[in-house]
Amino acid sequence: MKSSDSISLGPGAEFDIVRRMLARWGSLAKGIGDDAVVLPGAPGRMVVSTDASVEDVHFRRDWMSHAEIGYRATAAALSDLAAMGAEPVGVLLALTLPERDVARVEEIADGIGDCVGSCGTVVLGGDVTRGEKLALAVTVLGTAQEPLLRSAARPGDRVYVTGRLGGASAALRELQAGREPAGKSRARFVRPVPRLRESRWLADHGCTAAIDISDGLVGDARHIAAASGVAVHLRQESVPVFDGATGRDAVAGGEEYELLVTCAGPLDVAAFEKRFGVPLTEIGGVAAGEPDAILTNDGTRVAAPAGYDHFSAS
Amino acid sequence: MKSSDSISLGPGAEFDIVRRMLARWGSLAKGIGDDAVVLPGAPGRMVVSTDASVEDVHFRRDWMSHAEIGYRATAAALSDLAAMGAEPVGVLLALTLPERDVARVEEIADGIGDCVGSCGTVVLGGDVTRGEKLALAVTVLGTAQEPLLRSAARPGDRVYVTGRLGGASAALRELQAGREPAGKSRARFVRPVPRLRESRWLADHGCTAAIDISDGLVGDARHIAAASGVAVHLRQESVPVFDGATGRDAVAGGEEYELLVTCAGPLDVAAFEKRFGVPLTEIGGVAAGEPDAILTNDGTRVAAPAGYDHFSAS
Numbered sequence: 001m002k003s004s005d006s007i008s009l010g011p012g013a014e015f016d017i018v019r020r021m022l023a024r025w026g027s028l029a030k031g032i033g034d035d036a037v038v039l040p041g042a043p044g045r046m047v048v049s050t051d052a053s054v055e056d057v058h059f060r061r062d063w064m065s066h067a068e069i070g071y072r073a074t075a076a077a078l079s080d081l082a083a084m085g086a087e088p089v090g091v092l093l094a095l096t097l098p099e100r101d102v103a104r105v106e107e108i109a110d111g112i113g114d115c116v117g118s119c120g121t122v123v124l125g126g127d128v129t130r131g132e133k134l135a136l137a138v139t140v141l142g143t144a145q146e147p148l149l150r151s152a153a154r155p156g157d158r159v160y161v162t163g164r165l166g167g168a169s170a171a172l173r174e175l176q177a178g179r180e181p182a183g184k185s186r187a188r189f190v191r192p193v194p195r196l197r198e199s200r201w202l203a204d205h206g207c208t209a210a211i212d213i214s215d216g217l218v219g220d221a222r223h224i225a226a227a228s229g230v231a232v233h234l235r236q237e238s239v240p241v242f243d244g245a246t247g248r249d250a251v252a253g254g255e256e257y258e259l260l261v262t263c264a265g266p267l268d269v270a271a272f273e274k275r276f277g278v279p280l281t282e283i284g285g286v287a288a289g290e291p292d293a294i295l296t297n298d299g300t301r302v303a304a305p306a307g308y309d310h311f312s313a314s
Numbered sequence: 315m316k317s318s319d320s321i322s323l324g325p326g327a328e329f330d331i332v333r334r335m336l337a338r339w340g341s342l343a344k345g346i347g348d349d350a351v352v353l354p355g356a357p358g359r360m361v362v363s364t365d366a367s368v369e370d371v372h373f374r375r376d377w378m379s380h381a382e383i384g385y386r387a388t389a390a391a392l393s394d395l396a397a398m399g400a401e402p403v404g405v406l407l408a409l410t411l412p413e414r415d416v417a418r419v420e421e422i423a424d425g426i427g428d429c430v431g432s433c434g435t436v437v438l439g440g441d442v443t444r445g446e447k448l449a450l451a452v453t454v455l456g457t458a459q460e461p462l463l464r465s466a467a468r469p470g471d472r473v474y475v476t477g478r479l480g481g482a483s484a485a486l487r488e489l490q491a492g493r494e495p496a497g498k499s500r501a502r503f504v505r506p507v508p509r510l511r512e513s514r515w516l517a518d519h520g521c522t523a524a525i526d527i528s529d530g531l532v533g534d535a536r537h538i539a540a541a542s543g544v545a546v547h548l549r550q551e552s553v554p555v556f557d558g559a560t561g562r563d564a565v566a567g568g569e570e571y572e573l574l575v576t577c578a579g580p581l582d583v584a585a586f587e588k589r590f591g592v593p594l595t596e597i598g599g600v601a602a603g604e605p606d607a608i609l610t611n612d613g614t615r616v617a618a619p620a621g622y623d624h625f626s627a628s
Contacts (some may be wrong), residue, residue, distance in 0.1 A: 034465070034541070035464070035525060035526060036363030036456070039362060045453075046360060047353050048439070049350030051441050054445045057445060058443070065538050080350045081349075081350060084352070093364070129366050131447060132446060135449070137364070139364055149348055259381060
């Protein structure tokens with residue numbers, strides 16, 4: 001994806017595919033046309049992350065459309081910028097395309113374009129290659145004045161979560177059982193919304209540590225605990241549960257792409273919900289102690305479920 | 315690859331693999347441990363590119379060791395920074411790992427570490443996922459004061475190439491025929507050297523347009539011609555041919571990772587060779603005219619071979 005229009009593209013099947021994607025993106029693609037992209041100058045520090053979505057690991061092709069595959073892979077990667085409180089500058093794509101999907105390139109491009117457009121960002125470049133399984137590795141670039149770090153939680157902090165949890169997990173359970181999930185929970189799985197604007201609001205209002213919930217609430221709280229050297233206490237009864245999901249979905253389900261944040265002072269949850277139409281809920285607190293995530297239910301400690309792990313998931 | 319040491323890593327097979335890679339890299343890994351990496355401030359403009367290497371598309375596992383697979387994928391991506399005259403800041407990896415390669419992670423890491431170390435850069439982060447084919451998408455980040463652009467060639471420029479061409483193509487032919495290539499040409503294929511220091515010398519000495527030769531000399535000259543709106547004339551008899559390669563290998567073979575550059579004035583090729591131990595050869599010139607690469611042999615125009623195209627290659 002190293003050229004931007006017909007005159008600057010060479011011959012060959014790869015370029016044909018790139019052309020077709022660029023035709024779908026229009027002004028959503030920028031700066032493409034060289035060996036690498038030169039980023040526009042931007043204030044703040046550059047933040048970058050790479051995230052791969054692989055057929056039969058992160059998704060199955062019979063679960064979602066090609067547009068949804070493109071959208072979801074892009075959203076999952078952009079969510080890592082949200083977890084840093086960063087504003088996106090653009091994305092780069094490494095698309096591995098089986099022969100049978102060549103005819104569907106426009107649909108994949110539409111899903112990617114839909115996501116970058118709704119997140120106010122652009123496609124900066126990439127690479128297209130053949131392969132047996134459809135895969136999309138998305139590199140996201142952003143800038144942040146004060147990045148939100150996993151290591152910044154301190155004893156005494158409050159713990160908040162955006163949105164309602166468990167919907168993606170509930171949908172995944174239905175899909176794995178060969179059933180069609182309810183529309184709303186299906187959308188939570190195939191069309192996650194990176195909390196980019198919400199994340200910058202949280203950073204502006206005093207949050208210091210953040211993570212996006214991709215490995216499950218407890219698993220990701222444990223990441224913050226480990227990186228910050230603190231104990232993160234979570235009250236299961238306070239965790240907002242997505243309609244149709246179980247309490248276990250909410251505390252253990254992955255692929256949420258909601259944000260778990262810590263903050264020294266209280267946050268104005270009503271102002272947040274009014275602004276974004278998404279709840280913000282205080283679900284626990286940070287204490288000194290052995291680095292771990294501690295889950296309680298009405299004051300009684302309950303066994304923390306294992307983290308959601310793509311790699312060992314079948 | 316979002317965590318840097320044992321205390322900040324959560325459980326799970328993905329983290330085990332990341333830990334094993336980090337153990338091999340030591341100080342060659344930097345800033346790992348969050349949802350995304352915050353880049354150190356650096357002068358110049360940020361330059362970024364993504365390049366994927368996929369089993370059975372870019373390499374076959376019986377052709378090279380796991381260390382060579384890691385090295386080569388990383389070198390191919392870093393070569394795009396050389397083509398921009400950029401200094402590397404670091405790389406991000408999206409590794410897709412079949413079950414049977416899990417035991418070989420250290421070898422893959424060693425090859426990646428070998429390449430980033432010899433290029434004076436570091437691993438900044440990444441992502442590890444399961445998959446059926448071994449694949450490594452490498453995102454490279456760098457900075458350049460004055461990026462070398464494909465679109466900067468002007469009529470009257472001279473055209474130069476670094477190194478001797480055709481070795482990788484000759485090796486590939488032997489490998490595809492099931493024979494072991496000669497050591498030197500094999501090294502050209504499995505262990506390409508990104509011309510990073512050479513590229514910055516070229517930029518400092520007045521070169522304006524550059525491309526790395528991954529699609530073949532004529533094919534890549536055509537990319538410069540198209541992007542710059544000029545005719546690029548190449549004299550086949552001047553092209554330096556790698557020992558054991560054919561003239562056709564030299565003008566049409568891909569995967570070279572040498573640089574094709576244009577420059578308004580003459581370059582001190584002796585000084586270049588003395589400094590880098592690599593030849594720099596004037597092989598043609600830029601003229602006004604229909605954007606194309608025009609290949610001549612002793613003054614007679616010869617048919618330009620088709621570009622090297624991974625995607626349609628079998």
